[in-house]
Structure formats: C-alpha cells, structure tokens
Amino acid sequence: MILYIITITFCSAAIIVLNYFVQMPVLDFPLWLNVLGVLVSIVAVIALDGLIAHICHKLQNRVNPFSRFFSVSKRQKNVLGALGAKRYKKFLPDLGALVKFPKKKIAQPGSKEYIGLYLAESASGEAGHWIGAAAGFLIIFMFPLKYYLCFGIPVAAVNFILCVLPALALRYNRYSLQVIYKGLERRENVRVLTSIPVDGIAPQISEQIF
Numbered sequence: 001m002i003l004y005i006i007t008i009t010f011c012s013a014a015i016i017v018l019n020y021f022v023q024m025p026v027l028d029f030p031l032w033l034n035v036l037g038v039l040v041s042i043v044a045v046i047a048l049d050g051l052i053a054h055i056c057h058k059l060q061n062r063v064n065p066f067s068r069f070f071s072v073s074k075r076q077k078n079v080l081g082a083l084g085a086k087r088y089k090k091f092l093p094d095l096g097a098l099v100k101f102p103k104k105k106i107a108q109p110g111s112k113e114y115i116g117l118y119l120a121e122s123a124s125g126e127a128g129h130w131i132g133a134a135a136g137f138l139i140i141f142m143f144p145l146k147y148y149l150c151f152g153i154p155v156a157a158v159n160f161i162l163c164v165l166p167a168l169a170l171r172y173n174r175y176s177l178q179v180i181y182k183g184l185e186r187r188e189n190v191r192v193l194t195s196i197p198v199d200g201i202a203p204q205i206s207e208q209i210f
Helices: 002-027 031-058 074-082 085-091 095-099 112-142 145-194
Strands: none
Touching: 002 031, 002 145, 031 112, 031 145, 074 085, 074 145, 085 145, 112 145
16 A cells, blocks of 8 residues: 555656646646646545445445456466566555455465355456546546646546556456365365265265365
8 A cells, every 4th residue: 555655646746747847838827736636636536446446346246257257267367477467466455455355365265155255356346446447537527628638647547557457466366266266166066966875875085186
C-alpha cells in the first residue's frame, strides 16, 4: 500500500509540473486550478474504483471462475510470468484484507470450499480491476473538455496502469488455484467412489497417490 501511495503522489506531482510548463501557457488557466483539477480527478477515480470493487465483491457469487473468460491456461500463466507478473505481484497491496479475505497466502490449501471461495474472490477482483481501468476515463467529463489533456487523460492513464497490473497478477495466481481446486475435486470424487461397498468391502486407496 505504501508503494501505491508513493506512486500516486509522484504521478500527481509529475502531472501538475507537466501542466505548469506545457498546458497552462497554452490554455491560460491559474495554478490553483491546475493543482485542484489533478487532486479532484485523483480522488474521484479512487472513489470510482472503490465503488466498482465493492459492487464486484457483492456480486462474486454470480461469477464463474471456471468460465472461458476467467479460466487460465498454463500457456497464459507462462506469458504473464514472462511479462513480470510473478515479480511485481509481491509489491502490490493486498486489498483482499479489506473484505477479510487476504490473498497473499493460501490459508487452507486442503479445503475445496476455501479454494472455491478464493477463486471467486480472484475472478471478481480481476473483473473489478478491468472495469475500473476502463471506467476511469469517465473522469474526463468532470471538467470542460478543453482540459482533458490536463486532468482527465493523465490521471485515467495512471489509474489504467494501476488497475491492469493487479488484474494480471490475479490472473497469474489463478492458474495455480485452479490446479489445486481440480486436484481436491478429483480426490473428493475418488473418496466417494471408494466409499461404495463392493461385495461388502469398500476398497481403500492410499492417500500417498495424491
């Protein structure tokens, strides 16, 4: 979270300075509007992202993490890893803690119910980040359109990057979660089958094969 705050602060200052030297002489607006416009845009986009995340979390039961969109193949995971998702995900804030479901560590790797909930949280979280990345450009319309290059576009671009990075990280992690879930599902199915008596005897299968 500290890294995110530093990034947002740095980008805010950079946009204000860039506007001072590039946009203010052209559009002839005061310094106070420059600072206020950037800060208001940042607060607005953060509030919008928060609202979208809240809605997606509430609707997570309607998300199918095994759908075509949310399913992740091994090839996709390798591509995301090559793009740096494995490295930079360590520096992303764990916003799951805000809804009492931290995602930095798998707390119950042997529980199918827990992994299923983890997958739903991951999928709804990714959906929220993608929607937030696109919806962030709506802040362009908060000010007269002549200022779109001063406030809207720069802030929305930063927001886009800060939304896409965790979306890709969640997708990278979900491949392993899907593998764990399917493994637990197979184990459960085997236990059900082996619990059916055959000639009065229920065959026992060693846990070691799993």
